[in-house]
Amino acid sequence: MNLDKLMSKHLSRYLDPSKAIPEETLQQLLRFLRSAPTSTNIQPNHFYVLATPEGKERLANNLGDFDNGEKILRASHAIILTTRVDLPESHVEAVFSKERADGRFPDLAQQELRESMNSDFLGFLGLPRMYGDENMNHWMEKQTYMVLGMTLMAAAELGVEAMPLEGFDPVCVDEAFKIRETGYTATVLMLLGYPDPAKVYSNPISRFESDQLFTFR
Ligand SMILES: Cc1cc2nc3c(=O)[nH]c(=O)nc-3n(C[C@H](O)[C@H](O)[C@H](O)COP(=O)(O)O)c2cc1C
Incomplete structure (x- = not known):
């Protein structure tokens, strides 16, 4: 990956509507979304992959009071990264049971130790005490952003432009895709495609200086 390029480039707001991502590249990115690590392996996500004009239009027309619609319609694919609203015992059990099926640990004793420690961390001894049961979505959304960040880098490696978008009303998007019910x-959101050559910014990016960001002790 060209790290210098990644550090000096703007995120493309406008993608080239005439260019679609090859299916194989899309599948590589989806595999990446699936395999990104999350704290305690909680995997709190479900991804809506919008590849059809109808899917993208549905999203573009249901953003609430935000004007990101055109950006979405110009993308090859739009992905809605969703996160669990709460963390029921059944989800934690599903993680443990998949780890067992996949042989995540070499022996049962280690798996059981892991389950006991993670249950403490995820249960009343740990996270809910810090966040409150009603705010576990906040912790899980941190995982979502890490998955997003890693996927932005994977996309760069694959030569794909990935554009994150927060400019939408989740209530409207949830409603349009019946997400809350699940x-x-x-x-x-993450848009995928190739930059529109007519809309590439060439002016420098603006970031705080290092002395404002780093403390060395
Ligand atoms: C998580 C995230 C969400 C973003 N959401 C939007 C958005 O909804 N609309 C938009 O125009 N830009 C969006 N951006 C782009 C940022 O505004 C942009 O990257 C930032 O201002 C720095 O500008 P630069 O990428 O041109 O250096 C988003 C960026 C990130 C990382």
């Missing part, structure tokens, strides 16, 4: 809510 126990999830829309967290952030």
